[in-house]
Each structure stands twice: as structure tokens, then as C-alpha cells.
Amino acid sequence: MARVVVTGVGVVTGAVTGGRERVRAFLASSGGPALSVPGSALQGLVDETETRRLSRVCQLSVAAARIALADAGLGPGAGLGLVLGAEFGDVRSTREFVDGYLGRGPAGLSPLLFPNTVMNTMAAATAIAVTARELSLTLNAPTVAGELAIARAAAAVRSGRVAAVLAGGVDEIDPFLAEILAEAGAVRETRGEGAGFVVLESRDGAEARGARVFGEIAGAAWRALRARPYGVGHGAGSRALAAALHEAGVAPNDLGRVWISASGDGPRDRWEQAILEKALQPARPQQTALVPRVGRHSGLGALAVAAAALDDSARPALVHAIARGGTHVALVVRGQGEPGSQRVSGHPQ
Amino acid sequence: MRPVAVTGLGVVSPFGTGVKAYWNGLSAGVCAIRPATLVDTEGFRCRIAAEVPDGIGGSPRRSRADRLALAAAREALEDAGLSRDERVEAALVVGAVGGGMLEAEAWYWERFRGRRPASRLAPGATLPFAHVEALGNALGLEGPRETLVTACSSGAASLALAADLIADGVVTAALAGGVDALTRVCFMGFNALKLLSAEPCRPFDRDRRGMSIGEGAAFVVLEDLERARAREARIYAALAGHGMTTDAYHVTSPHPEGEGMVRAMKAALARGRIAPAAVGYANAHGTATPQNDRIEARAIRAVFGAERLLISSTKSMIGHTMAAAGALEAVATVLTLVHEVVPPTAGLDTPDPDVAFDCVPRVAREAAVEYAISNSFGFGGQNVTLLFGRA
């Protein structure tokens, strides 16, 4: 079983766009929520044909993936996989496609838009843009898709199925989607948009190429907690947390910080607290939520993992995410502040 | 890595509910592609599809796709005879594309026309992840839960990911499969791409004119082989290997040399440590588009050599069932090993001279096959090969 290290990060969000240095600066700063990605964030990250052909959510994904690979010092090509989490997919293009038919009949249907109605469109565009030719997966889940994608990608690297993988996710706030969620009485939570990826590699592979390692995924697990669809459950006994801590060889008392998924959805946020309390007691590590600053979206998982890795704390961190319906993810991240952590030099960028 | 067994099967297909109806249809070479009724076909060149007949059951408050998935998943779990405790720990991996889109469309159509839609699903119920939420809750599955979208290879990829969880020792059992109900978006989209045939599709025929679409669901129970033996479960087959690759070439066109397909097939063989010569049957992706069939045949030839292998396309009978296709075809491949009968390619009259294989035209063939592969390819160049071996 290989050790899984973090060698790059790229995020495109309302509050921060860039690689590890930008993320570090963002974490050192403070500020209110910045939920939408400004058009200028994509400048220089997508080419002319991509600007014409790719939908906005695909462009967000491509841009974040390019930043992450540059941050990792990895060129396109052999041995690269992609695991992308998304909650909603390309709602904007799907609606545009359907409206073409409803407005003008069969002649109004656009073949160019149709592939965007399938949720793997962001992964397809990204795999082409960065030449990711190994496995490429799109995982669809409510609110925790980014964390889930990183956990799945870490498992693939650990068992040697892929040498390097871009893992993270993307979501877009489409005005129509926001309207539907509001009409349906969706819970009050802080939703944002954006894309984020980390680059995960086996430690041996990263060392061999002289990569700038800045963290390690020491444990990754995902399970379901009993809950009605889209509902909040009552049970707090977490198998995901136990499995991730066990894999990492970390006791609750060792944890320096928990990056929680609290998003302003009251019942779900209280459920998360009950889960953490039951799994970690009597330890009560410090908690930090990123949602108040960038909103909840599938790019957040990569930002949380990078934040945990960049933390100067000398102790491992937990990235924790629970969704309505019960999908539950736990990642144990060892950061560069830990004594004995592997910092490989070289590759100035 | 721990070897993986197939111990339960469940299917809802255009032949009706149940594995038995499915195999009866396939082995008889029956084509279930008929005039479409679930979507408005007015003004489209293709007006046919392979729809699941009435009688799938389930609450009308659920989406059609959820009901298809529940029926197939229940059959697979009962077939495997997993206890309640074993279910709690089991993984659930579902390949899906449309989710509750069929119902969401009905609602949106009304809304667009300025009418007040009667009712609608919760927004979450329209997305692909709706199925794992419904199945996990109804069937008491609390292990790792994933919804996978790799377009037309989603169903096959779900088996591959579930097998990885077992091979890595994360779980000892998993329910994995794919589901899609027919949707307007899918029907209209493939029409717009001019990929649909006006007549039932004819894979590998010289005069093929494109694909037909369908709907359905299929699930399998995968288990750690040792544990399945220990509990004396019925073992249908071994999932001996799988390969997942990406063309990274074009969003709708496969790589012209089938480069990614070749890598997927080779990866499956390498993972199972199986020589190409041990494989006797390939359940092809076989969509009946001129492009796919020719490139796939070339790719299979590059891996296995010419002429020896039997090839057939399940889609010739039930159309392309989207995210369900890879799972339905995996079940067809497993049943081929179990019954020692290769299902045919229906509608194949004049073999394409560019396809250098025996594509089992119209009539099933008795053949005791040791190993068989099932290929699935999706938009975005998402290639999956599953390799099954006789139990």
C-alpha cells in the first residue's frame, strides 16, 4: 500500500483563485463571504476554442485543474487520473438545450449542448484539457461530492491503481437552479460556486520526481449514515471516522483541528456536531468551517484538504463532511508543520 | 488484492422484470425495440425505443428510474441471500445519468408553457444521486455509497469501483449496478446528433444506420470470493479484472484507433493475469453507429487477434440503455458463462467486412467459454472493460 501525498492544489472560487501560495494567503486573511466566481478569474487559464466551446462550469473545472497541475509541477500526460465530484452538473446548458426544443421544436436542438446534459461533461472537458488518460470518474453526491472524490482518489493511489490523480470537484450557481432550490423550500445554507482540485501522488513517485510535497492523506474513508433521502439522521455512530483514523494510525487526542462542513443548514450542522462528539470524545479539537467564506460547493473539498495540509500545526487534521441523506466522508491529513513530515525540495516555479 | 465473486443478479429490462425474462429474451434473440410511448416523438426521424413494459411496481411517488432501480436491486440482494447485518456493512455503487429527469421534464415542460405544474419531485430526486439515497434507505445499506456518472459506461464503472472496495478489503460485499429511465433529453439529444436509426439498430451489420435507445436497470452483488465460499453462496462467476481508461481525445468521438479501448481491455487482462487467448467471448459495446462498431472491432482485434473470439451486442435487442447498459451487459456476460450459451446479435443480416469477427448473427450459440469480457464506452472517451471468469 502506497502512502498518498498532496503535491499540488488549484482553486477557482469567489474568495481565492490560485495555487498553494494564494491559498496560504487566503487562510491568513479574513473576510466575509465571496460566493460567485468573477469572470476575470478565468483569464489566461482557458484558450480561445475552450472559451467558445466549453460551458462556464466546464471552464471553471479546466482552470482549477490547470492551476493544480502547475502547482504540482506536473506536465500533461502519462499516468494521470481524474476524480471529480459534482452536486448539480451543467444545469445552465441542460436548460438551454431543452429551451431550444420547447421554443423551436426539433430544429432548435443543439448537438453542441447535448453532451453537457450528462454530468461527466466537466470531467470529459478537463481530461481532454490536461490529458488525463487513466481512470476519470465523476461522483455525484449532495454537498460533499468534492470530499468524496478526494477520498476515492486517495484509495486509488494507495492501492497503486493510478500514479497521480487530480481530485476535487466543481459546481456553478445557475440563477435557475437557485430559483428552483428556493421554490422547493431548500434549507437556508450558504451556497457558493467554484472548482478546486488537489494533486495526489504516491510518496515514492513524488519523491522520485522531486515534487514539492505539502501534505499527506494518511486516512480516507466514506460510509453512509442512516437517514431518509435528503433528510437528517438521528444516529451518530460513525464508521467512516473510525475507519479513517484507524487507517492513519491517529487517535482522536492527536488531532489538532477539524475542518468541518457546517454550512448554515441548522439540523445538518447539529448532526455533524453530534457525530464528531461521539467519535472523538473526550477530545475536542479546534474546529474551522470554510463555508462562511467561500460558500458550500464541490470545489470546497480540495480547499479544505489544502488548508489542512498548509496548517503549521504540528498535529494531524481531520477534514469532515456529512450530507443530508447520510453520505459521510472523513479524511485525515498530515500537514507540513508536522515533525518528520516529508518536505522534498527542488522544482522552484 | 482479494478476488471478487458475483453472487447475486437482478434485472429490469425491456423484456420485463427479472433475470429470467431477460435471459429468455436474450437467448432467443428477441428485439424489444418498438415505437416509443414515454416521450413525444413528433417531428423526430427516429421514433422508436426499448421501453420497460408495465408492471415494475413501486410507489408512484418515486421516479420511474428509482422504481426500476429498486426492483432490480431487491432481486439481486434476495438472490444473493445477504443477511440484514451483511447488508448494513455492504457498499452501494450506482451508475446513473438521468436520475429523475423524466419527471423533472414533465414538470418543466408545463412550466415553460406557462401552466402551473401539478406536482414535482424534490430537486434532489431529479439528480443521479437520487438512486443511492432511495436504495440505501429502503434496503438498509450503510457502507460506502457512491453515484458514478461516466456517461454510457456508468453501469460498468460501478461494478469496477465496487470490486476495488472489495479487493482493497474495505468491504466484503457490495451492491453495484446501473439504471436509467428513458428521458426526453436523451431521446432528443441523440436524435440531434443524428446517431439514432429509424429502424431497430443493427450492430455490426454492413447496412447499420445508427443506434436505438432503451431503458432499464441491473444490479449485481459482488463479494469477497473467500467469504462467499465460506457462507456457501451461489457463485455465478468471478469478476476477474477490470480496466478503466480515458481517451482524452474528443467529447463525443472515440479515438480513431480505439487507443483508450485497447488500454482498457489490456488493463482488465493484466489485472486478472489472464492471457488474451483464454478469453472466448466479448460482449461488445456495439451501439451500431458506423464509427463505434468499426473502431471497437479494430480495438478488440488489436488485443485478441482476429477471428477466434465470438462477439455479440446486447444492444441489438434492448437498445442502448445508457447508464444501465454496462450493468445489463455485465449480467448478460455472466449468464453467458453460466448457461454456456452466447446470446446473438439480433438484426445482423450482412456482416460488415470491416468487422473481422463472428458476431453470432440472429441465433444464440452454444459455447463453453472460460473467460469473457464486457466493453462499455461513454461520451468523453470513458472506457471500461470488465473481465469475468467461470465460477
Place this chain on the structure above:
Amino acid sequence: MDPKEILDELKAILVTRLKFDPCRAGDMALETPLPKGIEGSIGLDSLDFIELSIAIEERFGIVMDESQDLTAHFRSFETLCRFIARKAEAA
């Protein structure tokens, strides 16, 4: 219709349906090649060509037979305009 008129219609299609920048479309001339991979072309791929052919069918009231190899007609604006003019006359 003369080729110049058809060219203007095609440019309009490129802007509305294929999402080309209007300034970029303004620079396109009759001899500009269409398929990607050719020096000086506007970089259309197979999916662009399907979109384009559907829009042409709708705009000019002609039918493209996709079982025929139409590659030669889609080489440049010039070949495409000539093809459309011939088809439209026959229709």
C-alpha cells in the same frame, strides 16, 4: 443566392449557434478553411460540423444526407457556399 450572401448567413450561424466571437467572424473570408488542424482554419471539429449542418438545413431549407461523405464540401467557406447554393437551387 450569391456566395457573399450565403457567407454572411453562415457567419451569423457561427456567432449564434457555434458561439464564435462576432469580431472573429468578421475576419472570416470565402477562402478561410473550416476543419481544425488546417493552417489558418477556424478550427471546427466533428461536433461543430453537426451543429453547423443542422443550422444550415434550418436556414436554407435543404437536407444534408449524412450517409454521404460531405467532407469535401465542408473544406472552406467557399466550397460550403457553393454546395449550399447548388442544393438550394435544386430544392
